[in-house]
Amino acid sequence: MSILHGNECETGCNQNHVDLEALKTRVAELEKISARTIEQNEELAELYVAWATERFEEGDELNKVLDLFNKAEKVLQATLAHGEDDETRRRLGNVYLHRAVAYNDYEEFKPAIESYGLAITTLKPLEDKGDGEAKYDIAGIRLNRGIIYQELGEFEKAKTDFDESFTAFRAVEKISDLDTRFYMAKVSVAQGNLLRDMGEPLDKIVDAYNRAMRLFVELIDIGQMEHERELANTLLFRCTATYEDYMNREFDSETERVNKVGDVLVDVGRGIEILEKLAKNGDFGNRFDLFQALTTEGTMLLDIDKGLEAHKVFDRSINDFADFANEQDPIVLNFYAVAYENRGVASLNLGNIKESLADFDKAIENREKFLNKELSHQFGLDEEGRSVFLPALATSYANRANAYATLGNIEQAKKDAQHGLDIIHSLKDELGDELEEIEQIFENMLEQWK
Numbered sequence: 001m002s003i004l005h006g007n008e009c010e011t012g013c014n015q016n017h018v019d020l021e022a023l024k025t026r027v028a029e030l031e032k033i034s035a036r037t038i039e040q041n042e043e044l045a046e047l048y049v050a051w052a053t054e055r056f057e058e059g060d061e062l063n064k065v066l067d068l069f070n071k072a073e074k075v076l077q078a079t080l081a082h083g084e085d086d087e088t089r090r091r092l093g094n095v096y097l098h099r100a101v102a103y104n105d106y107e108e109f110k111p112a113i114e115s116y117g118l119a120i121t122t123l124k125p126l127e128d129k130g131d132g133e134a135k136y137d138i139a140g141i142r143l144n145r146g147i148i149y150q151e152l153g154e155f156e157k158a159k160t161d162f163d164e165s166f167t168a169f170r171a172v173e174k175i176s177d178l179d180t181r182f183y184m185a186k187v188s189v190a191q192g193n194l195l196r197d198m199g200e201p202l203d204k205i206v207d208a209y210n211r212a213m214r215l216f217v218e219l220i221d222i223g224q225m226e227h228e229r230e231l232a233n234t235l236l237f238r239c240t241a242t243y244e245d246y247m248n249r250e251f252d253s254e255t256e257r258v259n260k261v262g263d264v265l266v267d268v269g270r271g272i273e274i275l276e277k278l279a280k281n282g283d284f285g286n287r288f289d290l291f292q293a294l295t296t297e298g299t300m301l302l303d304i305d306k307g308l309e310a311h312k313v314f315d316r317s318i319n320d321f322a323d324f325a326n327e328q329d330p331i332v333l334n335f336y337a338v339a340y341e342n343r344g345v346a347s348l349n350l351g352n353i354k355e356s357l358a359d360f361d362k363a364i365e366n367r368e369k370f371l372n373k374e375l376s377h378q379f380g381l382d383e384e385g386r387s388v389f390l391p392a393l394a395t396s397y398a399n400r401a402n403a404y405a406t407l408g409n410i411e412q413a414k415k416d417a418q419h420g421l422d423i424i425h426s427l428k429d430e431l432g433d434e435l436e437e438i439e440q441i442f443e444n445m446l447e448q449w450k
Contacts, residue, residue: 048072139168188212232274314343337366360400
């Protein structure tokens with residue numbers, strides 16, 4: 001069995017496309033047999049899974065994918081009813097796992113959780129017999145399910161799954177088992193991310209990320225260079241967690257805070273060095289990681305009042321990745337807007353007001369590009385998805401309003417402030433108290449400019 005998440009297949013799953021016509025012909029032959037043998041049932045179930053996987057990878061409708069997985073489930077359940085068989089049980093667990101991945105990829109999270117649970121229940125008797133493969137598979141399933149729980153905000157359930165996943169992987173680890181070590185690292189990253197969401201102390205968060213980094217370094221040191229990207233991103237996760245803690249912590253002086261953030265920036269630079277090397281191959285994922293890292297670096301510099309240095313970093317992130325403005329992906333466009341907006345803030349702080357206005361214009365343009373209701377569906381954004389990005393658009397209007405006011409254009413400043421306030425009011429029913437602070441900012445602006 002393979003540990004799967006989303007539309008990935010990470011541990012040896014066969015990605016080769018099948019001969020669908022030959023497969024359909026064989027399925028039809030087997031379905032006509034009224035009294036199939038156990039072997040024939042198992043073959044038929046495997047063909048259903050192969051067919052479903054092909055449809056899934058081709059982006060077919062979910063109900064068509066599920067129909068085939070459900071047929072495989074029915075065949076294997078009938079086989080098990082005639083007598084316990086470990087391999088049939090393993091195949092049935094595999095069906096539940098693949099079905100869960102399909103649900104997850106189509107963002108049907110609750111059915112995905114249910115199907116992951118069935119996979120665990122099905123494989124548990126094998127694990128109880130000391131079956132290492134079953135233990136390994138259950139560990140991976142818990143990792144996948146924990147990620148969904150985290151996305152749904154069910155943090156305690158996510159924590160339980162991650163903890164049990166890591167313990168199980170560690171129990172089956174062998175010195176030569178590189179896959180297991182990799183998954184231990186992935187669980188550790190997931191634990192670090194979860195601890196951040198839970199608001200746990202920084203030392204716990206850093207411990208999880210450090211454990212992941214040690215494991216990635218071990219893999220890289222023995223020639224597994226493909227893990228450099230995970231290492232760099234985990235380092236940056238640790239940096240952002242530490243930075244957020246320092247920005248919210250009480251220090252004896254602001255100089256001490258700036259020095260602490262300066263230490264974080266040194267580590268950010270190390271992560272950027274790794275990503276710069278990887279991005280040379282032109283791979284979009286590596287380039288986007290580098291773009292995000294540069295944007296993070298610039299934002300940290302901006303927050304400790306190093307405006308000129310921040311401006312230079314944002315210049316690079318905007319100019320070197322200008323092609324990102326043409327991407328049809330809300331995440332990419334949002335980060336691109338962040339780079340423009342923060343460069344605009346740096347310009348505003350440095351007194352370059354007209355430059356800041358131009359950058360705020362671009363930030364608003366990029367955000368409105370994918371938030372326009374008529375276009376949102378093209379980006380795969382429903383109303384809930386739009387509401388995640390709308391507060392950032394309101395913030396862009398606030399920044400541009402300040403720039404207009406600084407130039408003395410109070411009427412345009414009031415228009416932007418009112419527009420931003422209208423956006424916040426449109427989200428009040430959904431987000432409520434979360435928006436009180438920014439709502440107050442807009443109201444203060446409008447009161448000031450009466």
